[in-house]
Amino acid sequence: MGEKPAGSATVMKRALVLVEGYTEERFVKDVLQEHFWTLNLSLTPTLLVTKTVKDGADFRGGVTTFKKFANDVRRLLQGAGDALVTTCLDYDGLPVDFPGMATRPADKAGAHVAQIEQAIAAHFADPRFLPYLAFHEFEALLFASPDELPKAMTDMSKQAQFQAIRESYPTPEDIDEVNWPSKRIVSLFRAYRKALHGPLVAKRIGLERLRAECPHFAAWISKLEDFARQ
Known part of the structure; x- marks a missing residue:
C-alpha cells in the first residue's frame, strides 16, 4: 500500500x-x-x-x-x-x-x-x-480488570468482592447511579483517591x-x- x-x-x-x-x-x-x-x-x-x-x-x-x-x-x-x-x-x-x-x-x-x-x-x-x-x-473503567485495583490498593482480600460487583453487570459501564462505581470502590477501599489511583490503575489495565x-x-x-x- x-x-x-x-x-x-x-x-x-x-x-x-x-x-x-x-x-x-x-x-x-x-x-x-x-x-x-x-x-x-x-x-x-x-x-x-x-x-x-x-x-x-x-x-x-x-x-x-x-x-x-x-x-x-x-x-x-x-x-x-x-x-x-x-x-x-x-x-x-x-x-x-x-x-x-x-x-x-x-x-x-x-x-x-x-x-x-x-x-x-x-x-x-x-x-x-x-x-x-x-x-x-470515570471509575467504571477501573472495573475492566478484577485484579489491578485491589493490587494498587495492596488489599487482595477484597478482590473477590470487587470482581463480584463487576460480574453483576453486563459491562463495567452498566454500574449505574443507584450505587455509583466510585462509591462501590470506596466502600471496599477506604484509602482510594480518584486523582492518584484512577489514572494509575487505568494505565495498568491498558487501553x-x-x-x-x-x-x-x-x-x-x-x-x-x-x-x-x-
Whole structure:
C-alpha cells in the first residue's frame, strides 16, 4: 500500500480534550496519548474553566451549567483551527439544562448517553466537535480488570468482592447511579483517591482491555482513530 515518498514529513494531527479535572487529564496523558501518538494524533487535555471543585467520594459532576460548558467549548473551537475538539466528562451529575437531558428515556438505559452526546453535538453543529460522556463515571473503567485495583490498593482480600460487583453487570459501564462505581470502590477501599489511583490503575489495565470491556468508551476511541486516519 502507498508508502510516503522519501523525505516527506508526517503531519501530526491534534485533538483538544476538554476534561473535568486532574484525573481525566492524567488519563489522557498517561493512557491515551501513547496510543494516538503512533497514529500521528496528539491529544491535549484542557481543564474546564467553569466547573465546581471536586471534593470527597460523594461528589457528582464537575460541570455547573450548560451555558458555562458551552463557553468552554466555543473557546476551544475558536482557537482549534483544524484540530478536533472532544470531551471526557462524567454523565452522572450532568446539569439538567444540557441538550437531551429533558427528553432522555425514563428507563435509565444505556442509550441515554449516546442520545445526549448527539444532542450536544447538534447544538454546536460543528464537524470538529465530538462530545464523549463517560457512562456513568470515570471509575467504571477501573472495573475492566478484577485484579489491578485491589493490587494498587495492596488489599487482595477484597478482590473477590470487587470482581463480584463487576460480574453483576453486563459491562463495567452498566454500574449505574443507584450505587455509583466510585462509591462501590470506596466502600471496599477506604484509602482510594480518584486523582492518584484512577489514572494509575487505568494505565495498568491498558487501553486494549479497557476497550474490550467498555463498549461506549471503545466507540469514542474508534472515532478518534477515524479522525487520525482521515
